[in-house]
Amino acid sequence: MNAAAPLLRTTGLSKRFGGHTAVSEVGIDIAQGEIHCLIGPNGAGKSTLFKLVVGMHEPTAGRIEFQGRDVTGDRPFRRVQQGMSIKMQTPSVFRELPVRQNLHIALQHHVRGAELAREEDRLLELLDLARDQAKPAGALAHGQQQWLEIGMAIALRPALLLMDEPTAGLSPEETFRTGELIRELNAGGMTVLAVEHDMAFVRQIAQRVTVLHFGKVFAEGSIQEIVADPRVAEIYLGKTQ
Amino acid sequence: MLKLINGSQTLGATRAFWLPFVAVVAAMLVYPVFADAYSVGNMAYLLLWVFMAMGLCLVWGYGGILSFGQTLFFGIGGYGYGVLAINLGGESATTVLALALAILASGAVAAVLGYFMIWGRIGGVFFGIVTLSSTLVLAFFLGQTAGPEWRVGEARLNGFNGMKDMAPLNVPWFGGEPLYFEGVPLYYLVVGLLLVVYLGLRILLNSRFGHVVVAVREDPQRAELLGYDVRKYQLATFVIGSMLAGLSGVLYTSWGQFITPASVGLPAASMPIVWVAFSGRSDLTATTVGSFLVLWTFQALTVHSQQAALLLMGAMLLATVMLAPQGFVIGMVQLVRGVFAPRRRREAATAMAEEGGS
Numbered sequence: 324m325n326a327a328a329p330l331l332r333t334t335g336l337s338k339r340f341g342g343h344t345a346v347s348e349v350g351i352d353i354a355q356g357e358i359h360c361l362i363g364p365n366g367a368g369k370s371t372l373f374k375l376v377v378g379m380h381e382p383t384a385g386r387i388e389f390q391g392r393d394v395t396g397d398r399p400f401r402r403v404q405q406g407m408s409i410k411m412q413t414p415s416v417f418r419e420l421p422v423r424q425n426l427h428i429a430l431q432h433h434v435r436g437a438e439l440a441r442e443e444d445r446l447l448e449l450l451d452l453a454r455d456q457a458k459p460a461g462a463l464a465h466g467q468q469q470w471l472e473i474g475m476a477i478a479l480r481p482a483l484l485l486m487d488e489p490t491a492g493l494s495p496e497e498t499f500r501t502g503e504l505i506r507e508l509n510a511g512g513m514t515v516l517a518v519e520h521d522m523a524f525v526r527q528i529a530q531r532v533t534v535l536h537f538g539k540v541f542a543e544g545s546i547q548e549i550v551a552d553p554r555v556a557e558i559y560l561g562k563t564q
Numbered sequence: 565m566l567k568l569i570n571g572s573q574t575l576g577a578t579r580a581f582w583l584p585f586v587a588v589v590a591a592m593l594v595y596p597v598f599a600d601a602y603s604v605g606n607m608a609y610l611l612l613w614v615f616m617a618m619g620l621c622l623v624w625g626y627g628g629i630l631s632f633g634q635t636l637f638f639g640i641g642g643y644g645y646g647v648l649a650i651n652l653g654g655e656s657a658t659t660v661l662a663l664a665l666a667i668l669a670s671g672a673v674a675a676v677l678g679y680f681m682i683w684g685r686i687g688g689v690f691f692g693i694v695t696l697s698s699t700l701v702l703a704f705f706l707g708q709t710a711g712p713e714w715r716v717g718e719a720r721l722n723g724f725n726g727m728k729d730m731a732p733l734n735v736p737w738f739g740g741e742p743l744y745f746e747g748v749p750l751y752y753l754v755v756g757l758l759l760v761v762y763l764g765l766r767i768l769l770n771s772r773f774g775h776v777v778v779a780v781r782e783d784p785q786r787a788e789l790l791g792y793d794v795r796k797y798q799l800a801t802f803v804i805g806s807m808l809a810g811l812s813g814v815l816y817t818s819w820g821q822f823i824t825p826a827s828v829g830l831p832a833a834s835m836p837i838v839w840v841a842f843s844g845r846s847d848l849t850a851t852t853v854g855s856f857l858v859l860w861t862f863q864a865l866t867v868h869s870q871q872a873a874l875l876l877m878g879a880m881l882l883a884t885v886m887l888a889p890q891g892f893v894i895g896m897v898q899l900v901r902g903v904f905a906p907r908r909r910r911e912a913a914t915a916m917a918e919e920g921g922s
Contacts, residue, residue: 377789398788398793399788399789400788400789400790400791400792400793400794403788403789403790403791404791409789411789415783415785415786415789416783416786417778417779417782417783417786418782418783419782420778420779420782421572424572424775427775428775428776428779428787428790429790431772431775432790432791475790479790479791
């Protein structure tokens with residue numbers, strides 16, 4: 324892969340549902356090593372774009388390249404095998420299985436033998452779930468389930484961590500801790516793409532921001548540029564500040 | 565070895581489990597010394613069905629796929645063995661070849677059927693409907709093969725009367741006479757296979773594969789988002805479970821030297837579901853023990869009254885659904901754990917208090 328090439332690139336990406344165009348000719352570049360946030364008002368097409376990138380929706384038109392390779396037609400598991408990792412909006416964990424086994428299933432991709440138990444312990448500590456490791460994941464509080472899912476996502480040691488509203492349902496304190504965790508992961512070299520509408524959280528983590536509006540890219544830049552853009556404030560930020 | 569056999573996917577990982585396990589195996593091994601020939605042969609007959617239950621436990625209990633097709637693969641295994649044993653001559657280890665090929669035939673049919681269903685995204689109750697339909701198609705097909713034109717080489721299918729006169733499993737033996745697996749030798753063969761399959765499945769379920777199978781049952785989308793091709797795991801689970809049903813079919817045909825379409829049809833197809841649901845589909849040991857107990861009870865009652873046996877089976881299933889939906893054996897295990905739990909909690913509290921005071 325060319326060193327200057329983005330880690331993820333979408334070109335002319337569109338998705339129509341019947342007569343409704345949810346995403347229209349979206350082209351975004353996610354550079355290696357950045358935290359990139361995707362924001363926009365309700366109905367802007369953020370979640371649809373997220374699902375196109377992870378492979379849960381098939382695009383009507385356009386192309387998705389990851390690490391220089393066309394992955395447009397690949398199923399989600401293939402994209403994950405190539406280095407993506409996905410955290411969904413609502414906690415998606417194995418609810419009937421113990422917390423430790425949830426992490427085990429994610430970790431066993433890369434880790435074997437005695438190291439597997441050590442990695443499980445390390446993640447349980449990191450996620451503050453060591454005391455609840457034997458509980459079924461479904462018995463955890465909502466915030467803990469969100470963290471567990473983040474733990475499962477990072478257990479894959481991805482090149483690109485994709486997160487759809489990672490702070491949904493979290494308290495301000497939990498949101499802040501999640502932000503710190505993401506920054507820590509990014510400092511370790513992980514690229515992050517997060518769909519989010521909590522602007523305080525976006526300010527905490529984002530290095531670059533793309534604003535979607537009516538399914539199109541409306542603005543793009545650093546968090547300072549986006550906050551200073553009066554057009555963005557008009558369509559989005561003004562309503563939330 | 566114990567590390568491979570034990571794990572979070574199967575009940576029993578301590579001495580409290582393995583010591584009774586060894587005692588049960590030892591009792592099974594010495595059973596023919598004390599029992600008469602009929603009882604030993606009958607015990608082999610009861611045990612040979614357990615493979616089919618273990619296969620369904622893997623597919624349904626661990627994989628989350630309700631297959632009504634166990635007797636389809638039982639029939640393919642049984643008829644396949646019959647056809648091959650008759651045509652290959654039935655001696656000089658040809659029956660062992662027939663056993664292997666018949667099980668492979670069950671697996672091959674499961675692979676084709678499973679591929680179209682799983683890749684075609686047929687799931688949930690529809691998987692059960694398609695497998696049941698396929699089972700009934702085979703049963704009806706076999707039922708109309710009474711005419712002399714329905715033969716495969718030397719083997720006549722014989723319609724509802726069933727196929728017969730195939731040689732039992734046998735291998736060349738010392739002194740020239742082959743060793744026929746009938747009576748006591750068949751019993752030891754079935755017990756040996758049961759042990760191998762039980763331990764093999766424990767290793768499989770506690771391996772990376774087993775964890776993924778359970779993950780797919782719990783949430784296929786999350787499993788895919790962790791990088792697993794859920795279709796391949798579902799297909800592999802279905803094929804292995806179906807091959808175990810095929811093994812039951814082969815052993816059944818070899819045991820009685822006959823097989824009829826009735827062993828494939830609707831009443832037969834529903835039985836593995838009852839055994840596994842009653843026993844506790846979410847655990848291999850529960851299914852193995854529970855299925856044997858149900859089979860033994862059913863047979864013991866049938867001797868006196870078949871109607872009473874059927875009624876009791878229905879009552880047992882109803883009681884399981886109402887009182888222990890996770891299965892009778894697992895329900896009993898939980899009950900016993902519940903009885904001892906307060907004592908364990910008291911002991912733990914005492915230990916913690918002593919630790920704090922020291």
